[in-house]
Amino acid sequence: MDYAISILVNGIVQGSIYALMALGYSVIVGITGLVTFTHGEVMMMGAFASFYVFELFGSNILIGAIGSFIVCGILGIIIYKVCYERFLDAPRHIALICTIGASMIIKNMAQIVFGPNQKPMFGIFENQLIKIGPVQLSVLQLVILAIVVILALGLSLFFSKSKYGISMRAVSQDKTAASLMGLNVNANALLGNVIGCGLAGIAGMLISVYYQAFQATMGGPLGMKAFSASVLGGLTDSRFAALGGLFLGLIENFGIAVSSASFRDIFAFIFLILILIFKPQGFSKKGGIKL
């Protein structure tokens, strides 16, 4: 019983980080209408950003999150300028190939600048365990869950209540109509990219704090996980993307429990393929970002 509960806890915590990754991913894809392959590399940069923020300003996870968000937001502006701005009306594969190129450049630059070695991320949190009934949680796991939930709710409020959020939704649903209504499509798409990349940065920080290690080559598999989770919402629906992330974490952990961790990615990608076969448009009904 204890065993099943700890698997559940592991699955939820890991799933919540996947959810945050998928949230950012779906915002970017929703607003630009184009698939991105830079997401994993942005997370990696988020991990490095938080590492240096912790070194400079002390081990405060909130300051780390803000630092990651800012650095990756700026990276989001660069990626937008390079890969999207000129290609919003061009055939889709041009921007797609451009993001693949950008991800390679970011990864290899990171290896040259930061070195290829794994780096430790320590002492951000005192390792304390909390017992609630039969459930055993570490403070870190609790903090991760809290950060993800707060960000998801914040994002939801932003899209439903704020002026910027509403105009971004308009742009994501129909760019031509939005521009006819006087909305600046480019500015909105840029803002969406900044928010998406910023969230990815925070996800990168949470992953490296949780697993206590990070390195320049960590992005690739993470980007694939974000993509797989977002597929549940047809790539653009944030609510289903978050749910997809949570699912993915649980499926992986229970899959490993009955077989072996060597099969981790098999569970994740069987999930991806099943969704693509039976529900390729995802569970969302309309186009555009929804929250």
Add this chain to the structure above:
Amino acid sequence: MKVRVISLVLVLAMLLAACTTTGTTTQPTGNETITFGVLAPLTGTNAEYGKGFQVATQMAADEINAAGGVAGRQIKLIVMDSKGDPKESSDLARQLVENQEVMAIIGDFTSSASMADVPIIDEAKITLLSPTASNPDYAGMSDYAFSVMGRQSDEGPFFSTYILGKYMQAKKVGIIYINSDWGLSSFKAVTDQMKVDGIELVAEANYVAGETDFTSVITKVKAANPDTVLILDQGAVAQVVNQIRTSGWTDVRLATLGPGASQQLIDLTKENSEGLITSTPFFFNEDDAPAMAFKKTFTEKAGFEPTVHPVVAYDALYLLVEAIKKIEGPITREAIAKQLATTEYTGLAGPIKFQPAGDVSRKYVIGQVKDGKWVLAAGYDYSTTP
């Protein structure tokens, strides 16, 4: 900054090396340099060891060149990044064998990558001298495949009998291991002997290279309540140790086979690795002047302290040169392989004498982390072969 410039230059050099046209018609024997290829995982989870290969072989080459080279020729190394990936490694091996100037190849780091290279080097009749591949099947795959690290089939039984059995007095052991050629052969070597020694294997869990989340693996092993957990891997040991300790599982003893007495492992785990036990064929001893000199120079050049792995890579190049010195007649790829099989040499990490398959037997000692430093467990210097 210096490191960045060096790495930039290295990247450019590798690009150049990759671009040079293959199939040149010049006779290798007419050149003033002699070229060896080095395959090493310079990036990825095993980057520490790949960088170690690079620095150690370059140190050996510089020393030999300063002393006049070999057979009047200066040694040139072509170092290539195999990323620890068998596919990548075999692509690079093919590039190296097609370059007629390359006379022998040192590498790769992992058994999986080395084994993937064997068909290529066997066909080209060129020596593949892996400093570290220890899968017992590797060296026997070809007359041109050699390894100097010692076999898993020696280290595994040593680990079970002397470390788990006599030193740790373990009764119930859980094993976490990497699912690779090396990991599977180590697992088999250790568990076969555990059966003989009467040590119970209560849980096993494996994962593939590149894994970062070990919480599920650890949860699985913890459920079986072992008194000792043994980790079989190199690059990911630090993460496994950290995640075991931070999951609140502090009363279990930890042992690891694979990383050797790695300083980086301690740096990556801090107090989490306190008490961690490992086996290693070589330990830096204060009284061993050449080894300490190696350690000093290596640390200056690499920026971190060496494990056994760069030491055997350093020995490997010296061994190769020793074989070439003995060749009578023209130095060809085949002549090197033939001579190497019968060459004996005593390096920093001990004597090297090849068995018929092309690998060696080594002695092992026990290292343990005490107060953030690797120390030798006194009185436990056993050898599996007399």
